[in-house]
Amino acid sequence: MADRPRVFVSRVIPDDGLEAIREVCEMDLWERDLPPPRDELLRRVAGCDGVLTLLTDRVDDEFLDAAGKKLRVVSNYAVGFDNIDVAACARRGIPVGNTPGVLTDTTADLAWALLMAAARRLPEGDRYVRAGNWKTWGPLLLLGPDVHGATIGIVGFGRIGQAVARRAQGFGMEILYHDVQELPRDVTEPFGATFLPLEDLLARSDFVSLHVNLSEVTRHLINAETLSWMKPTAVLVNTSRGPVVDQRALADALRNGVIWAAGLDVTDPEPIPMDDPLVGLDNCLIVPHIASASPATRGKMAAMAAANLLAGVRGEPLPTQVPPPA
């Protein structure tokens, strides 16, 4: 018993992961709905061999100091890892795991749902009906742009961006993409996707969907200036990370008709404060960071995060390790 690795798991995840961890480790599981407060988190990770974190836990030098010298792995229950100082982990020889691949289609489904719902004004329509305002069929009631046949601009053409492109193909859309560089033709040709500089992509797209990692380069990639390049009829969808969009600039753009609507799965901060200007805007649809939230996908993420954690505490290579910075 004494030899079992000690791990801290910072929230209840599906059993697909917890059972495997329980079999092998002495697991300290944070069972409350809200994340552990910082001081509690730092206390709980002290002396652990491994930690399974969520995107709500900041893993930095302070965290790693608190965990101490025994720590052998940080396994993040997410594909994104902007909550983790990967360089700080690398300096201490601690591998970081994430959960790529398994959530690609589920996330693309939600991006598509936001795109459709924001375009066709589903939340507004639902509120209209429930408020008792539906008196008759109206020729001008709740008009919104067609999705089929429109042009979509995908910013970040990785796994999830490509999965969104696949959905766009089904709607007969023209597909534009932007990434740090033009991708090989064998990646883009199946989608008939055309590379464009960001400014041109934003100017030509009826729908813009964001699929970039959060980094110092992508923070506020969508700001007052880049929003001004978009069409006044355009819809912006963000399922990446909240800080990729300058939220004040977005609220101004939505209020002043610079763009037409937005669908957000992520905000800055999360949760979005109820007095944030976006909350009061009818043309802004916001859901609480649920892009990967299907039981099947969350189960696969749990199994993957557990596999990374267990490999790490055994000193084996992680099945899916975040590449340490060069």
Ligand code: DGY
């Ligand atoms: C991720 O995995 O990074 C998502 O934001 C949550 O599933």
